[in-house]
Amino acid sequence: MSSLAALYRYPLKSAIGQSLQQSPVDGLGLLGDRRxxxxxxxxxxxxxxxxxxxxxxxxxxxxxxxxxxxxxxxxxxxxxxxxxxxxxxxxxxxxxxxxxxxxxxxxxxxxxxxxxxxxxxxxxxxxxARTVSAGYGEGGDKVAFADGFPLLLIGQGSLDDLSARVGRTLEMARFRPNLVVQDSAAFAEDGWKRIRIGGLDFRVLKPCARCILTTLDPHTGERSADREPLATLKRYRQQDGHAMFGQNLVCDGAGVLEVGMPITVLE
Known part of the structure; x- marks a missing residue:
């Protein structure tokens, strides 16, 4: 069974994130994320x-x-x-x-x-808080200062697949997810519509379109000369003119997430 491998919070938009073992979560995402x-x-x-x-x-x-x-x-x-x-x-x-x-x-x-x-x-x-990006979610779905949605989920298997194609190990920090899933097939999250983590239900709203930010080394801030991993993503993960990696979510309800919780695909 898939499980929650990591939790990340970004208190200030675009600044260094924090790795957490557990966190309260509600419709705006992890407590304190991009406020x-x-x-x-x-x-x-x-x-x-x-x-x-x-x-x-x-x-x-x-x-x-x-x-x-x-x-x-x-x-x-x-x-x-x-x-x-x-x-x-x-x-x-x-x-x-x-x-x-x-x-x-x-x-x-x-x-x-x-x-x-x-x-x-x-x-x-x-x-x-703002309303999530137009055309997605439900009328009451809100987001703080994240680009368009309160939560971003990425499977570790998806990152491993991308790393193999690029030819070097890529840091998950390049993609700034909130939730990382382990023990799922590469890009399994693309087919999910609703999932349950612990006792909380989440709706999967849309894939995440990636930008030049993914080419920045998260430790030094230097941009990769070969424009990776964005160049590779554009070759095999292109949709509607954008390179897609990860899925945007919203939480229905409120509770606490903890690393290690099982993940059940509901739909």
Whole structure:
């Protein structure tokens, strides 16, 4: 039987993730996952490793009372409290424009210094979460600052298959999943519509379209000269003009996930 091999949370969008043994989960995904984001101070446009690879060297932890702890080589650690909802900043994430609380001036100075340009740190409370990408899911499905969906699942067998085709071992961290499945065939997740992990049910909404971010070394931030693994994905995992790897999910209900839990395919 397939089981949950790993859990990953990304407190700040596009920054270093955390490996977890267990985590609460609900309709917005893992507790504390991508609730924080960096945006351009002038335009409010989100920042990511696609254009700012250095974000992959920015350490984050969920601190006390859901706050954020920032760390980076050469910088003092900074603890940021969840901001009051009264002071809102307009932000843009892909095609969504909305208003969320700003984390304040001390956080802005820290992240601006790290990024190298005027930058703001923002937070999304549950009540300001966005609707998942149009045409997928159900009316009540929401997402925080993830690109389009609250959870991403990848099978270890799928990564092993890709690594064999590329000709070198690839790190799962390149693909930034929340859930990793073991003991399933390569790309078995492509055929799943509903699964159960432990006692929680999940709907599989759509494959995940991959981008240039997968070519960044998760440890150094350097881009691979051969554009791998994206080049290989485009050769054998192309769909509607995109290279697909992994599946986007939403959780029906709330509970706790733990590494080692069995996974049952319901549909």
């Amino acid at each position: 924080w984001m960096l945006v351009d101070a002038q335009s409010g446009r989100f920042l990511s490793q696609r254009a700012d690879p250095r974000l992959g060297q920015l350490g984050t932890q969920v601190g006390e009372d859901a706050g954020l702890r920032l760390s980076a080589s050469g910088y003092p650690e900074l603890n940021v409290a969840v901001p009051e909802s009264g002071e809102l900043r307009g932000v843009t994430l892909w095609n969504d424009s909305f208003r969320v609380p700003d984390a304040g001036e001390e956080a802005a100075r820290w992240v601006s210094d790290f990024v190298g340009k005027p930058t703001r740190l923002v937070y999304v409370p549950t009540e300001r």
